[in-house]
Amino acid sequence: MAQILLPELGEGITSVEISDVSIKVGDNLSIDDILIVVETDKASMEIPCTEAGEVSTVHVSSGDTLSPGEPIVTLSGEASSIEKNVDVEESPVEVIQQEIIETPQTPPTSAEQSESTRESNGGSTSASPSVRRFARELGCNLTDVSGTGPKGRITKKDIENYIKMVLQQPPTQNIIQDVQATTPPKPEIDFTQWGNVSRIKLNKIKRATGERLQEAWQTIPHVTQFDKADITELDKIRKSLKALNRNKNIKVSHLPFFMKAIVKILQNMPEFNSSLSNDGKELILKTYINIGVAVDTPNGLVVPVIKDVDKKSIKQLTLELSQLSEKARLGKLLPVEMQGGCFTISSLGGVGGTYFTPIINPPEVAIMGISRMQIEPVFINKKFVPRKMLPFSLSYDHRVIDGVTAVKFTRTFAAILEDLSILS
């Protein structure tokens, strides 16, 4: 008998949601057969079988939440029918336990917290009038405080401790809590009063992305700089490379060139390859250059990260981009393939539009938005000539980067694309 447990899936992943169970009791499995498909914050992935054998018990079902180290299946080499029966009978119990121990993957928002607090207090928070007044004095929402007094009553000490805890939290989190504390809960709008509606549940990726984007938008002072680059020459080079490419599955795009241009800039302007420490007092500069590329997938937006871009050739980058994008679209990205980014590129060039304001992907401090190349008349040598112009935007964290530096970035970026010889 061998139990197969959910392996460690990467840094920070404490639980996953099971979106599909590919096996059933009685299946004969070999190593690397797919057991289940799970969804994390960022992607879905297949969990392969690490041992061969016959499935005697399936411990999970679709929709369960599972943590690393918990059993997925039990395999038996030579299982007797009696053992099977026993195991089958046990399984529902274990499934139930699974549900009980499930832990929420994302921290509950204050609204959710207060709801659960309210429930556990049987409809109201118990705190004496003087404690309620003390809480109002400090602007503290009693439903966020857990009481340590008799019967879970909230004491003045509890409020002091809660306030201390909040003050000790990193500043970015403070801001979020303040915003949430001061924003009154929005009433649910009944749209059916104006006509029929339907509701779609957002999947895990969408929800997680939404939370991250909201946090970034609320906590980072964003400024976006717009600029244009003449990529007429670059496009010629891309076309000649495309002609040389024999693998039709590999797309030869401008992106590797953009990445190389960004590498050059990050090397010369290290503040763009940095993160702000939580207390806002230090800038953490990185010597490695990993660049994330936002990829639109049927399940939502994901950002695979290409490592050590400075050490890779245009050809290598083209290959890797192609592989990662494909993996992303199939929902097979591993968490480790989405971590450690220094800078992100979000390209809508294939779709259209002129300029947009991308949201920074924290803990990074800048993001580039690429829009669609257009042929425009450009005044060169006393006459208008048609040139391929690329509109692009750079959003940056104004706590770290000044406007002048940002314009320097965009100008240098345009200059490199106009004359690739700068790269060498």
Next chain:
Amino acid sequence: MENTHFELIVIGAGPGGYAAAFRAADLGKQVLLVDKFDALGGVCLNRGCIPSKALLHLAKVIDDAKSIESLGITFQDPILDIDKIRTWKESVITQLNKGIAQMAKARKISRATGMAKFLSPNSIIVTESTGDYTYTFDNCIIATGSKPAKIPTFPEDPRIISSTGALLLKDIPENLLVVGGGYIGLEMGTVYHAFGSKVTVVEFMPSLLPGADVDLVKPLQKKLTIDFNKIYLSTKVVEIIPETAGLTVHFETASGEKFIESFDKVLVSVGRKPNTENLLLEKVGISLTDRGFIPVNDKRQTSVSNIFAIGDITGDPMLAHKATHEGKVAAEVISGDKSSSFDPKAIPAVIFTDPEIAWAGPTEAELKRDGIPYVKGEFPWQASGRAIALDRTEGKTKILADPETNTIIGIGIVGANAGDLISEGMLAIEMGADAEDIGLTIHPHPSLSETIANAAEMIEGTITDLYIPKSK
């Protein structure tokens, strides 16, 4: 008056208004306190709570003296000197009037006597005996209270009186009709019954004291049915015809039955109306609710941010202790204490009849109506040693609690001193106590307060003063 600008003007010197003025003055504000009358204290002190309690005290002594006849002590029938009673009642009021005036003076609060009207969101005009005076303010607290509601179809006749007239105690009518079986009507009916009137009560609703739980009203209704001449429920007064011999009253029951009776006096106690119509609130842009109340937030602030409103004019319950609490909140907020807020978990209601009825938090009827689950611990006073010794076993104490946590959400008491006993329940509700907390608190023996601990023990199943067979 040399100073015509004040940091705070309080209009109305009732229990809410003078508390607000005093609190604000103590917090350093320059305050002008305006009242229609020179005697401070408002309706509560001059024409309400206090004089009625003075008279109810006399009524209770008379009733108590009579009731111990069956225990072996017989007093002679009381001889009433109505003028002396009236003088004593007035002295109770005057003593308190003086106390308030002295405290206002000690706090250097300016005063103006006359009706106040708004001129703008920063000024009022007061019609004083020496002329009209304009005062400007930074903040204003409206605390003009309420007055007895009238029935417009009743004729104007000096024999048709309100609670104000009843408390003047001009004479003791032989036959008194009380229109309205609410707390004011029953309290005044109790007084006049003790003083020798034959009292009849007519109530439009099918029960006395609509709003109170029926089980709490029952012992009182039983006693009043004996004491009073008649209690007509589900009955209305259609017409009153004044005649020299008396007031001829036409009644009609809910089933359409009509009858006529004659009375010497009619007391109309059909509720109270907020005093908002003479303030010219439209000059400041404050609009009223459809029942004539001023809408306020939890700081008692009106839609105009420097004008606050407290007490009866902000809505039900129209009770002095609510007004006082609100007055302090408004004064503190105006004085810069942003943490002050009107957030009581309950406001106690007391009916000072004999037996008294008091409750705090939602009634059982309200919990049932709102579908809120609760558990009830009920302790009958027949099992209380003190109640038996007082020969007052008709009482009952009940505690309503959250069924999951046993946290106390409501308490109801009927019996002697219920109005004082209710305070423990109020404290329990505000502190978030549960039944166990009260049960484990040692209560003095023998006392009526023990019945609260006993009711809590009924919820906890730890009672020893009753035998409850195990359910199974």
